[in-house]
Amino acid sequence: MLTKLFPKAFATQLAGPLGRLSTGMAANTTFNSFQVGRNFSSEKSNESQLSTEISTEALLELIKKFKKDAPEYYLVDVRDLEERRKGIIPTSIFFPLVEIESILKMDKYDFQSKYKYPKFKESDRLIFHCHSGRRSAMAQKIARELGFFNSQNYLGSWVEFSKKYPEYTEFDPKIL
Numbered sequence: 001m002l003t004k005l006f007p008k009a010f011a012t013q014l015a016g017p018l019g020r021l022s023t024g025m026a027a028n029t030t031f032n033s034f035q036v037g038r039n040f041s042s043e044k045s046n047e048s049q050l051s052t053e054i055s056t057e058a059l060l061e062l063i064k065k066f067k068k069d070a071p072e073y074y075l076v077d078v079r080d081l082e083e084r085r086k087g088i089i090p091t092s093i094f095f096p097l098v099e100i101e102s103i104l105k106m107d108k109y110d111f112q113s114k115y116k117y118p119k120f121k122e123s124d125r126l127i128f129h130c131h132s133g134r135r136s137a138m139a140q141k142i143a144r145e146l147g148f149f150n151s152q153n154y155l156g157s158w159v160e161f162s163k164k165y166p167e168y169t170e171f172d173p174k175i176l
Contacts, residue, residue: 078096
């Protein structure tokens with residue numbers, strides 16, 4: 001509907017961070033003041049104030065103060081198993097990109113049974129990484145569409161981290 005009323009470039013600005021237009025309008029939506037409503041029946045309104053990306057330095061600081069029994073974040077490695085065999089970023093958990101949507105949709109009991117630790121909540125901070133940043137951006141988009149608004153993309157991913165901080169990279173003996 002908005003694409004018919006406005007030029008494509010302007011409609012793209014209205015689409016928001018996920019690049020999609022709202023599927024419904026709020027009762028008091030006005031176009032002359034450029035306010036666009038949300039479809040309150042299907043979209044959540046508690047989007048995070050976190051940046052959508054995280055720097056290598058900021059990630060390293062989180063890793064240094066990580067507490068397994070009370071994590072501030074979950075670093076999710078979305079590479080495939082062969083890539084993970086080359087090395088891992090400390091504190092990362094492994095969920096290949098092809099499984100991200102089903103994992104995020106999984107109920108907490110099935111998740112606990114399968115992975116042997118509690119499932120993160122929609123309000124938890126998820127940081128996605130891959131080899132170079134493209135797949136982690138896709139994982140983050142999926143997460144945000146499913147309501148995980150505290151998700152971030154580590155754009156530098158494995159390539160940048162392993163070059164800047166080789167002393168912090170690890171090999172996971174369980175996958176060799």
